[in-house]
Amino acid sequence: MTKRHLILLAFLAFSASLFAQQYVLKADNFKHYIDYFNRMETPNIEQAIPNAKAWDWMKVNIPLFECPQDNFEEMYYFRWWTIRKHIKQTPQGYAFTEFLVNRTYADKYNLISSALGHHIYEARWIRDTSYLNQYIHLWFRGNEGKPLKKLRAYSGWNADAIYNRYLVDFDKKYLLDMLPDLTADFAGWEAEKRHANGLFWQFDVRDGMEETVSGGRKDKNARPTINSYMYGNAKAISAIASLAGKTDIAEKFRLKADTIKRLVEEKLWSARDTFFETHRANGDCANAREAIGFIPWYFNLPDNNYSAAWHQVTDPLGFLAPFGLTTAERRHPLFRTHGCCKCEWDGAVWPFATAQTLTAMANLLNNYQQNAVDKIDYFNLLQTYVESMHYRGRPYVGEYLDEKTGYWLKGDEERSRYYNHSTFNDLIISGLVGLRPRPDNIIEINPLIPEDKWDWFCLDKLLYHGKNLTIIWDKTGEKYKKGKGLQILVNGKKVAGTDKLARLTATL
Numbered sequence: 001m002t003k004r005h006l007i008l009l010a011f012l013a014f015s016a017s018l019f020a021q022q023y024v025l026k027a028d029n030f031k032h033y034i035d036y037f038n039r040m041e042t043p044n045i046e047q048a049i050p051n052a053k054a055w056d057w058m059k060v061n062i063p064l065f066e067c068p069q070d071n072f073e074e075m076y077y078f079r080w081w082t083i084r085k086h087i088k089q090t091p092q093g094y095a096f097t098e099f100l101v102n103r104t105y106a107d108k109y110n111l112i113s114s115a116l117g118h119h120i121y122e123a124r125w126i127r128d129t130s131y132l133n134q135y136i137h138l139w140f141r142g143n144e145g146k147p148l149k150k151l152r153a154y155s156g157w158n159a160d161a162i163y164n165r166y167l168v169d170f171d172k173k174y175l176l177d178m179l180p181d182l183t184a185d186f187a188g189w190e191a192e193k194r195h196a197n198g199l200f201w202q203f204d205v206r207d208g209m210e211e212t213v214s215g216g217r218k219d220k221n222a223r224p225t226i227n228s229y230m231y232g233n234a235k236a237i238s239a240i241a242s243l244a245g246k247t248d249i250a251e252k253f254r255l256k257a258d259t260i261k262r263l264v265e266e267k268l269w270s271a272r273d274t275f276f277e278t279h280r281a282n283g284d285c286a287n288a289r290e291a292i293g294f295i296p297w298y299f300n301l302p303d304n305n306y307s308a309a310w311h312q313v314t315d316p317l318g319f320l321a322p323f324g325l326t327t328a329e330r331r332h333p334l335f336r337t338h339g340c341c342k343c344e345w346d347g348a349v350w351p352f353a354t355a356q357t358l359t360a361m362a363n364l365l366n367n368y369q370q371n372a373v374d375k376i377d378y379f380n381l382l383q384t385y386v387e388s389m390h391y392r393g394r395p396y397v398g399e400y401l402d403e404k405t406g407y408w409l410k411g412d413e414e415r416s417r418y419y420n421h422s423t424f425n426d427l428i429i430s431g432l433v434g435l436r437p438r439p440d441n442i443i444e445i446n447p448l449i450p451e452d453k454w455d456w457f458c459l460d461k462l463l464y465h466g467k468n469l470t471i472i473w474d475k476t477g478e479k480y481k482k483g484k485g486l487q488i489l490v491n492g493k494k495v496a497g498t499d500k501l502a503r504l505t506a507t508l
Contacts (some may be wrong), residue, residue, distance in 0.1 A: 013258045083420060098419070125462065154206055160239075179237070222281075229299075237249070304369055319357075327353050353417075399421065445488065447473065
């Protein structure tokens with residue numbers, strides 16, 4: 001860490017002690033997790049924040065979380081411990097790596113853009129905003145003021161992620177300064193990857209999803225991935241332009257988003273399979289349900305009448321497997337037929353896709369009227385995700401795993417260790433606990449925890465819109481001694497409460 005960040009850590013620690021009375025949870029009660037994680041390994045690569053400094057960094061930078069299920073709680077701290085490993089000091093500021101080991105196909109400083117959207121969604125909850133500020137600027141301006149050469153090497157939802165990061169930190173100045181970069185990037189995608197019919201195309205490998213059942217490494221297919229991403233990016237740019245008072249740009253991108261939405265619903269929806277599916281360059285449907293068909297809901301793209309697709313996440317012939325959600329439906333004749341262990345997306349479980357699907361599912365449960373899935377389904381799938389992230393009896397996250405045995409298919413390959421290619425803590429915060437970031441001064445929470453599962457939980461020391469937020473569920477009032485029910489505290493003061501585990505709003 002730099003001298004500046006050591007000083008900042010000391011200041012944040014002082015601030016934390018000064019305002020400790022605002023917090024419900026005590027940070028040191030969770031230090032044992034980090035001590036265990038440090039003991040369970042010999043560090044392979046140490047970057048900006050080594051294991052020895054992990055707890056010092058975490059206790060001032062991450063929201064605290066407590067719940068009655070030890071596996072959820074342990075995994076929450078494990079995933080913060082792992083993302084911290086990927087923070088890298090470069091000559092141009094901080095960055096987040098995807099692999100700890102160097103990759104030949106990476107850009108400057110071993111950066112890869114494939115999971116950039118995941119990195120931003122996950123790291124938006126880190127209190128010190130300079131990590132993401134510098135990382136985003138590096139990708140978009142790190143090549144002598146221009147984007148890094150491989151920014152568009154992989155499909156991405158980067159404008160959407162940057163806007164959704166703003167919904168947490170509320171740094172309007174930083175967001176508006178990015179508007180020219182984001183509009184230029186969108187124009188680059190339009191020039192490079194748009195079919196004459198208006199849909200965007202991508203090779204499956206450049207979606208970060210090689211060897212799929214629907215396409216190939218050289219097939220210019222219209223995929224639900226890139227088209228959903230571009231919809232989300234257009235919506236985000238429109239919202240940013242509105243904030244900037246640039247109504248012409250806002251309207252231009254609103255219309256682009258509307259066009260993409262119409263094309264996805266008209267051309268990528270399979271009435272036969274009731275699913276969003278890849279279409280080949282000749283216009284033919286691939287007739288394959290894949291997890292990418294859930295991505296439109298990541299951006300709230302579809303109307304209500306497409307929600308029948310979600311029956312497939314609870315169907316063992318669809319995507320439901322013992323160790324997670326598969327990347328292709330299990331009934332498909334090409335399921336797991338491409339061999340093994342060279343990064344196939346023909347059915348094995350990828351945390352990258354699991355995180356996308358669960359984010360989309362949280363949107364479905366919050367924003368749609370439907371009867372395909374409920375809170376119990378969400379909780380069970382998230383619990384399976386927690387259980388899958390283990391290897392040799394220890395917490396672990398790698399590239400992809402066997403859907404029936406849970407075996408990580410890269411085994412002991414060093415490249416796969418602590419793979420930074422998915423989210424988890426964002427799913428806990430915005431999904432399970434249910435803080436729904438908004439562009440106004442309303443705090444909205446909608447926990448996706450079934451009422452009979454947990455009698456208590458607490459998410460504490462969460463920096464939101466510049467305020468310290470605490471969310472408590474205490475069914476009996478005996479756990480935290482602050483009364484019964486669900487409560488929102490801002491800077492230590494209760495601003496809203498209800499007896500039930502249900503949607504709750506308050507004004508900041």
